[in-house]
Amino acid sequence: MREVLFLRQNQAKWREYESTPARTPEELANRFIELTDDLSYARTFYPDSSTTAYLNALTGKLHQALYKNKSAEQGRFVHFWLRELPLLVARHHGTLGVALLFFVLCTALGALSAALDDSFVRVVLGDQYVNQTLANIERGDPMAVYKGANESVMFLYITVNNIKVSLLAFATGLLPGLGTGTILFRNGMMLGAFQQFFYQKGVLLPSLLTIWIHGTLEISAIVLAGGAGLVMSRGILFPGTYARRESFRRAARDGMQLVLGLAPIFILAGFLEGFVTRHTEMPLAASLLIIGGSAGFIIWYFILYPRRLHQQQTKAFPVS
Structure with missing residues (x-):
């Protein structure tokens, strides 16, 4: 995928994650997982790009927020059944x-x-x-x-x-x-x-x-x-x-x-x-x-x- 298309598909999501705090610890954990996937992809195909640097910084911020609050792991099981799996099915x-x-x-x-x-x-x-x-x-x-x-x-x-x-x-x-x-x-x-x-x-x-x-x-x-x-x-x-x-x-x-x-x-x-x-x-x-x-x-x-x-x-x- 060309970098410009990768940006077009994901930029709105990244801006949302950057500007709007997660409402629950489970949502924060889910955002972190998605960003690590995007960062892994960017590192593979655009290793020296500003997109990769941006994603690395944004993922780092979410990582700090995630591990400051250990309760993010609590309720993970319930979150999977109530949101992750149904959205995956959809x-x-x-x-x-x-x-x-x-x-x-x-x-x-x-x-x-x-x-x-x-x-x-x-x-x-x-x-x-x-x-x-x-x-x-x-x-x-x-x-x-x-x-x-x-x-x-x-x-x-x-x-x-x-x-x-x-x-x-x-x-x-x-x-x-x-x-x-x-x-x-x-x-x-x-x-x-x-x-x-x-x-x-x-x-x-x-x-x-x-x-x-x-x-x-x-x-x-x-x-x-x-x-x-x-x-x-x-x-x-x-x-x-x-x-x-x-x-x-x-x-x-x-x-x-x-x-x-x-x-x-x-x-x-x-x-x-x-x-x-x-x-x-x-x-x-x-x-x-x-x-x-x-x-x-x-x-x-x-x-x-x-x-x-x-x-x-x-x-x-x-x-x-």
């Missing part, structure tokens, strides 16, 4: 939307394939699972598969496995689009075939009321992890005005923060699958409350709240 809403659209198309393709070919379900889900589920349906308890294992063991196994899948979905973003796309494709096909199988056996509603108790959070988090992988892929393929290496560094950092932010969701989904989903006899209202609450949280925290924060930030710091 910044990449388009890419995350692409991941969701692709996953929905793959799910529809999986359902269609299962509807046209009865053997497809066995290919995707495996003979053992299909045979066990058929036996459970004949006994009048189609969701009995969730009752077999010990609750704690099931919770730990599922949580660890889901986190592994999310990290893999992100890491394979290094293979621009292909690795992450493959994981989203596989999971979407499995979900579509899975639900079509229960539809064909006449137990779609019981499956929906049971599986989506944990699946609402689990599937949403897998799609978001895939979106994080696509964020990294986009940084590699479309660097824009940045050098490709710098674009990749920024995209990888954003993607990793997104994936790490999903860990509590996977833990909660694992808890629900291990301890709650097995109670297939629970009242309809309880199932709907859990599913609706989970869906409401995903929509609010990953769509509505990030948009509102982004709009507030844009009004507070308009681009000149």
